[in-house]
Amino acid sequence: GDVTDGVKMRPGHEYELYTSSSDELVESVCKNYPKIEGINTYFISGNHDASIFKAVGHDICKDISDKRSDMIYLGRDCAVIDLCDSVDLELRHPWDGGSYALSYRPQKMVEAMEADSKPKILVIGHYHKSFYMFYRNVHVFCPGCFQAQTPWERGKSIAVHMGGWILGLDISEKGIDRIYPEFIPFYAPIKDDYKNLR
DSSP, X not given: OOSSOOSOSSTTGGGGOSOOSHHHHHHHHHHXXXXXTTOOEEEXXXXXXXXXXXXXXXXXXXXXXXXXXXXXXXXXSEEEEEEEXXXXXXXXXXXXXXXXXXXXXXXXXXXXSOGGGOOSEEEEOSSOOEEEEEETTEEEEEEOBSSOOOHHHHHTTOOOOBEEEEEEEEEETTEEEEEEEEEEEOOSOOTTTTTOOO
């Protein structure tokens, strides 16, 4: 989620953006999001993308997916992907705030799941944190983010974990036999990347 920065997320948000109209955001993502032959990106919307939907009823992620055949839009805020018959992966982008402990919100999400509806892998965006835990037989990942800390995050003392996960899986008819998570950190952010996309 949060393929775009959205609009009017809070007072002054518009001054932290390199572009702000819906059409410009679609054009920017389509132009700048990496395109590699043979690789598709499956994504959901986040609260920033939803800000446009809430303001004018426009699903910006659908437009992006319509213009980029390698970007497959799975829906708003949540989607389940069947990796194979025995393994499913759920994507979520909640709208609530983070917590002091990295594990608190993910743990509460998994605790709220019915036993027969739990995915094998749960990936939770929104918090800009990198985290992994195995809880109630669910492999839970917070994927980190690809944007440096913004002035708003700095002012709120919110740290960001830049980077992303690569997951290796050994799968059988029973499900996941072994999982090999590797976090690839980004240590050197681009200064003011939130408003100077190149």
